[in-house]
Amino acid sequence: MTILVTGAAGFIGAYVCRQLQELGVRAVGLDNFNSYYDPQLKRDRIAALCPDTNIRTLDLTDRDGLAALFDEVKPTRVIHLAAQAGVRYSLENPHAYVDSNVVGFVNLLELCRHRGVQHLVYASSSSVYGDSAKPPFSEDQRIDRPRSLYAATKAANELMAHTYAHLYGLRATGLRFFTVYGAWGRPDMAPLLFSRAVLAGRPIDVFNHGKMRRDFTYIDDIVAGVLGALKHPPQDDPPHRVFNLGNHTPVELERFIAVIEQAAGKPAEKVYKPMQPGDMVETMADTARAKAAFGFEPVTPIDIGLPRVVAWCRDYFGDNA
Structure with missing residues (x-):
């Protein structure tokens, strides 16, 4: 068995590669x-988490390069985590999302289809629920009213994967991640943004005047879900399933900040602001389907x-970073 992990230098990808490495599974x-965020953090992440994983520098839009990699590696399973992430950035640079999340995803689907990949596990997002969802978010709820282009591209991924399962029998599993956090996390997300700011004594922007709830999911739990899904390819007709991976326990934003303050040993200077375009007020995962x-x-x-995030930030960035 050979597993191809896309987005291997990313936050979730590097942890998945580490776990595969520890299990003795051949992963590429x-x-x-x-440069969405500092590439040096990605290199340091690899060095710390999965130094023995063979990671190639390649863009999903490079069809010829991707095909050559498939022909060389001959993956039997693919964990597709590469994507242009971020809700707010999709308002500034929409083409990056179409290139990576739509064009790149089709390129990957085509290769999985033609090279006989047994199971594709791919990253979706809780953002797909948009304005249609009512907590707790269930996989059976509609996802046709996204609040951002990022969310729209992830919903499109689910539709495309379903189509390839229907037309070609490609076994595919989509995972809707709910605000994943942990050491070596993404620096554009609240856990690291807030932790670094509090440690350095900088103010933090608190959107919607703090009236937000998020289903924060720790990285170790997410990795367990990714590998659990990988081991259980869908047997449905068509063979495509979608699962929520969340903590199913939403946390008030003010409570979230208070835990960071306690860990940092410093109070946060909070700047209350209105709701940001594209954001969701509350996320909450119904994870019964994934558990079953x-x-x-x-x-x-x-x-x-x-x-643990605060301690890692202090160690990696320093108190004044």
Whole structure:
């Protein structure tokens, strides 16, 4: 068995590669090391988490390069985590999302189809629920009213994967991630943004005047869900399934900030602001389907996970970063 992991230098990708490495599974990664955030963090992440994983520098829009990699590596399964991420950035640079999340995804689907990949596990997002969802978010709810282009591209991924399952029998599993956090996380997301700012004594922007709730999911729980899904390819007709991977316990934003303050030993200077375009007021995962299918059961509350993030930020960036 050979597993191809796309987005291997990303936050979730590097942790998945580490777990595969520890399990002794042959994994090959790819990443384009783009500059959405500092590529040095990605390199340091790989060095710390999965130094022995073979990671190639390649963009999903490079059809010839991607085909050559498939022909060389001959993956039997693919974990597709590469994407242009971020809700707010999609308002500024929409073409990056179409290139990576739509064009790149079709390129990957075509190769999985033609090269006989047994199971494709791909990253979707809780953002797909948009304005249609009512907490707790269930996989059966509509996803046709996205609040951002990022969310629209992820919903499109699910539709495209379903189509390839229907037309060609490609077994595919989509995973809707709910605000994943942990050490070595993305620096554009609230857990790292807030932790670094509080440590450095900088103000933090608190949107919607703090009236927000998020289903924060610790990275170790997410990795367990990714690999659990990988081991259980869909047997449906067509063979495509979608699962929520979240903590199913939404946290008030003010409570989230308070845990960071306690871990940092400093108060936060909060600047209250209105709601940001594209954001959602609340996310909450119904994870019953994932639990029934492959035993998904998150175990890490923010009281344990967030202090680890603060400690890592202090170690990696320093108190004044």
